[in-house]
Each structure stands twice: as structure tokens, then as C-alpha cells.
Amino acid sequence: MRKINSIFKDLIFVCFASSLVVSCTTIKSISSDASQDPIYATAKDLKSEARLDEIARNRAQLSEGKSYEMGKQSANNNGRYDYMPATSYAERFNRTGNGFFLTGNCNTGCGNSNMNNFNHNNFQGQRFSNPHFGMSFGNGFNPMFGNNINCNPWQSGYNDPWMQYQMMQNINSPFFTYNPYMFSFSLLNGYYDPWMMQYSSFNPYFYNPYFYNPNQFGNNNNPFFSTFNNVATTNPRERIIEQNTYNLGSTINYGNNKGNTTFERGNTNSSNTGTRGGFDANNRAQRSSGNNGGGGHQGSTKR
């Protein structure tokens, strides 16, 4: 009986202590509401507000493809910008600003001018149609697999391994060890080995630093055009350094702070011998496959 009493006392004590802890935590958490109240806002709160505002602005700019920080976000010394929770690579891809030309979704048909990219008749005239050839290589994500014609897979998430995680784990690859997307574009176009980088100029998700084709999506449809407009509006000095560091063999000075640098550069590089700078040197495909040694997701870096 005494023991039961003792247990009972202990139980009461634990209940009391835990409720005290919970209530203290609650009070602390609800008291933070007062930070929004101008009466109670401290200098620290205002600094915090400024930081949150900065983050929100950057994020908004990123999602609109207007961020002047875009070049920095992937750089090692600006790794903090890389933390962007995304439910899929497609979303991340859009947030970085480079997905703006891949708009539209399965329900919009061809209303969007970019949609013809996902019409098999417009995949450079080559529709992926050989299942043996395509699917036998790796377990890459083929966004056009199934009846997904006319859909923008980056918007719809259809067949997206990030949306359906089990897709990353199959008989060919029980552990996801590499970027599931890197094959997608090549597979779509019937080329099986992206590492060879042949035809990589058609793959917007794979950066080949030695090859630049401004018209890879057709004339006057350069997806990097807008990106460079924005890049050039900011700290040109820093950009020059970065570009010079990473763009191998580049002799072209495009850091002249002109609004249409890309256009100018595109013209001068029509011989395909210059560098392709739309994704800057820290291109996501390169980093994920190189820096992370296959151990991380594409586009992410260590924080």
C-alpha cells in the first residue's frame, strides 16, 4: 500500500512538473505574440523583422526569377541561400528562377507558348519511344513517361520521384544515389548517357560548361536571357570575379554592367566556343554530381 502511495505521489509529481513545463513553454510561446505589438517591440525584434524581411524578399525574388543573388546562391561562400525547402526538384528549379520558361501544366493544353516543349512533336522531332532503350538505363525520372504528353512535368509533378518517393527505389537502384533527373532530358530525347554530354545543349537541367547554344530552344527563345538581364544589374565586379573563376577559358568580358549582356554575349558566341553562363559556374547539375559525390540531392549544398 505504501508503495502504491509512493507511486501515486510520484505520478502526481510528474504530472505537476510536466504541466508546469508545458504551461511555461506555452506562456513563453504565446508571449512571443507581443513581438508584433509595437508597444513591446524591442530593438532586437526590429532586427529580427529586418532579417525576416530580407529573407522573404530574397525568396520572392528567387521565385520570380529576378534575384540578383541568383549567382551567389550556389556559390560556396553564399551557401545560406541554398536552403530552400522544396517539395520537388521542379519547385526548386522554379525557385531558382530558371524554370520560368517551363510554365504551364497538364490542364492548360497548349495555351502557353512554352508548352510546345513538352509536345513530343517538338522535342527536337525526337519522341522517346523505345522503352527498352530508355528505361533500361538507370532509374532516371522520365517526366514524359506515360500519357503525359503536353504536360509540363516540372509543374505537374507527374512521375516526379520527389513527389512519389518510392519511385526512387526500385530494382535497379534500391538506394537513391544520384540525381534522378539528370537522365530525364536525355531519355526523352533518346540519348542514354548524359555523362557523355553529347547533345547536352538540349538539356536545360544539365550544364555543360564547354558548350553554349543560345538558340537551343529555338530562335529568340533563350531561357537565360531574362536571367542575365537581372544578373547584370547588380554588383558587376563580384560577378566578374566569379565568372572568371569558373568559366574556363572564357575571354569574354560580359561584366560591363549592361542590361542586355546576355544578348550581346549570345551574339558573340554563336560559334559555340564560349562559355555558357546562364547557370553560373555553380550549376546545380555539376555540383550535385561533382561536389556531393552522388550523396546528395541535386542542387543542394552543405549548409
Add this chain to the structure above:
Amino acid sequence: MYKKSWCFAVLFSILNLVSAQGNTEAFRYFNQGIGGSTKSLGSANAFGAVGGDVISASINPGGMGMIRKSQLNFGLNIHSNTAQAQYITNAMQGDGNTGIGLGHAGLIVSILKRDDKNRLITEGLNNLTFYFNYNRHSDYRTGITFEGNNTKSSFTDYLAEQANGQLYTNMNINSLGYLGFQSYLIEPKLLQGYDDSFASLITSFNTNVRQKVIINRSGSAGDYNLGAAGNFNNKFYFGMGLIIKSGKMKESFTFEERDFADTIYSGMTYNQYLETAASGAGLNLGGILKLTESFRIGLSYASAVRLAVTDRYTRSIVANFDRPVGNPPRRVITATTPDYNFDNIQDTLVYKYKFGTPSRTNISLAYIIKKSGFISFDAEYFKPTGSKFFPVSDNYIFSDENNALRTELKAVWNLRFGGEFVLGKYRLRAGYAYYPSYQKSLAPAELNNFNRQFYTLGFGYNEKNYTFSAAMVINRMNEVFIPYQLRMSNNFHQSRIKNSGFNLQFGATLNIN
């Protein structure tokens, strides 16, 4: 002249000491109560050093610098006043008046400063706030009724006094004396050889009349604030603005008299309807210094304001007689202020003047208990002797009235205490305000009766993009009302009135960015 009859009107505090004329208005215009923003009302407006609320626009514009979000605000006020009045030997008699009005409304635009990289600045001058706001501070709504038997004088005696000095053949047709003459309640002393001296129709030495007064008032006064404020280094908040004082009051005043003596006189009813509007502009400025994150001091100054006042009024007397009088003989005779345009509707008479209200200085302290609440204290220095009347409609220079204001009033400190307790999204508020009487001639014990006291409670609910507040105010104020005072005999009766005010206000702010 209308002003000459103003001693009929309500006399706040001890107005038997001063010449009644004009002080009614004076007290009305500088006698600010508490009000405005619902949030601050819950804490008795003790927001001088607290800041961060729209009431700061009126009390200490520096506090507006703490507001960093553009917002709209609106508040609705329900005011109820109960007056217990005692007259001559009669017992207390109750009356009341309830109504609804605008408590506060306005727009605040806050601009956060950014650097060349578009980042928010947190040092130096880091935000500017522009505001246009209305804060109500006084409510005139009340209803007063009292009656009693008067054996010393009749209202007709007062009418005679008012008529004295005017030739009965050439009277001012706007004057009260003329109304008395036209209604046969007074007669010139022609038999005694005076044509400019009048006597009541009650010729007996024994007066025995029953008098009843009914007053109904509505209207309010408040400040329109237009200005700008800033935040320097999150330490010093400063602001400056234009303060436009505006007040309106409507009053119906009825004085009834019934004669018990066996004379020709049966009784009379005097009605006066008044609408008065006052407005004027001044400046206010102030600052709040955060000595630490917890301790704040505030200092603000509101300049003197010269109010332009317009009184619009009508008056009438209905006289009743036991037997027909006049030509043609009638038992009921009505006399009204004139109808100049002959449209058979009594014209509204207008009298304009100006009144300079004195400046106010507010010193305040606040202690912020982390994010759990605050306690605050405001002390407002106010010197009513600096107020003054100025003529507009005529060349009457108000020398007696101004002299009375200067010599018989004293400077006071209005004190306000307030606090708030934060409970997550909820706020609980309470406050107390003490506004002492301006009179200086009475013994302190008597003066205590005329101090004003406000007890407040408030509740708030804060969401990220809106807040909702409710406040309740109970106030106590005593006053003395003298329906009329005879100059010759210095004979008067006064009514002692105990006012109990009850305010309920609901308000909301909505962030718009």
C-alpha cells in the same frame, strides 16, 4: 444679446463664484475627458510614454513613431450619462441620456527605411509614420431634470432684470427681456415714471412657484490629428503634427414655472434650443526616450488653440394666465425670437466668438515588463487661466468673463495611471484618471466634490493583421447648476448634480501592408 443670457446654461463646477456668462463655454472647451483609441481607453489614456497606439497622435505624437505597419482604425462609442439632481429642498431626481458615436478613426501610413540593397534599416532613422486620425475626448451627452418650490423668486423676476436698461418702446427683439415683455410676463414701471425699468407681473411680496428644469444634451468633442513621427535608433521616438480641435453640442433647455399664488399669473415655459460648434487648430509635438528596453519617458506639448465658436439658437416663451391679457386678450401667449424673413418659421439666431484654450504639457513614464505588460503614468499640466474669450460677432470684449477666468481658476495636474497585461493574443487593461477641479477659491474639502475621476477596464485581442479592443469607462463628476441668478438681490438657488457616466467602446485596427 445671446451672451447676456448665458447664465441660464449649465455651469460646470462652482459657477456661482464667477460671472456665469461665458464660463460655461470655457469649461466645456477646455474640460477634456479621456477617450479616443479603444486600446488606450482601457488604460485610462495613460499612453504618453507607452506609444505605439493612435492615441499618441493626441497625447504624445512621438509614440506614433513606434507604429511600423500601415493601418486603419475605427472605434464606436456608446455613452450613457445618468444625472442625479437636487434642487432647493427637493430630493434627488434622476435622468439620463444614452447615445452612440464615433470614438476614433483614422489612417496611419508607415514607411520603413531601406538601404541601397533594399534591406530594412534598423539603426538611425529607420521608420517614418504619417497619420491622420480622429480621437474623441469628450462627450456632452446627458439628461438632467430637477424641480422644486421656490418661495424667493420667480423666473419672471429674472426676465425683468434682463429687460432693464432698455426702453420698452425700443427693445432688442433678440433679447430675452423682449420675449418676457412680449409675453406679458413683465411690465415697464411706467407708473413709477420709468420707461426702461421692468417688473414681474407677480406684484405680491410672497412668491410661491414650482420650478422645473429639463436639459438634454448631445454631442462630443475630439481632436483631428495630422502629422508625422519617426523612430531614431529604436531609442528615441519623435513626432509633430497639426491638432485640429473640433466640438459640437446640441442642447435643449426647458424651464417651467407654475404659480401657486392667487394672481393673474398661472405659469410659463421657457424653451431654448442651442447648437454650438467650435473648431480651431494648433500644433503638438512630443518625444519618447527608451532609457532601457523597459523604461520609457515621454514629454509632449500641445500648443494653445484659438477656437472659432458659432452658437445657433432659438428661444421661446409660452406664458399662461388665469384670465385673458393682452390685445387681443388671450390666456396663453407665445413669444419667440424673430422671423426676419417672414416665412412663419422662427429664425435661427447666430452668435460668433472665439475662445483661446491654453496649452497642455504632458510628462509621462512607462515601465514595460518584458513582453508581459506595462504600467504607465501620465501627468498633464494645464493652466486654464491662460484661456480667453475674443469677440467676433460684436464688440463685446468679454472683460468680466476673461477676468474671472484669470483670477478664479488655477493650474492643475491631470493624472492618469494605466496598465496592460499580455496573455498571449489577449490583453487585459485597467486604468484610473484623476482630473482635479480648476477652482481655486474654495476650501479643499469642497473642491474635492468637483474633481473628476475615471475608472477604466479594457480587453484586447491581437492577431498579426488586426486587433480588436473593447473598453469600459466609468466616470464620476459633480456639478452645480444655477438656472438663473438675480443680480439685484443676489438671490439664487442652485441644483447639485451628480453625474455618473458610463462609456462602452469597441474598436479595431486593420493592418494594410
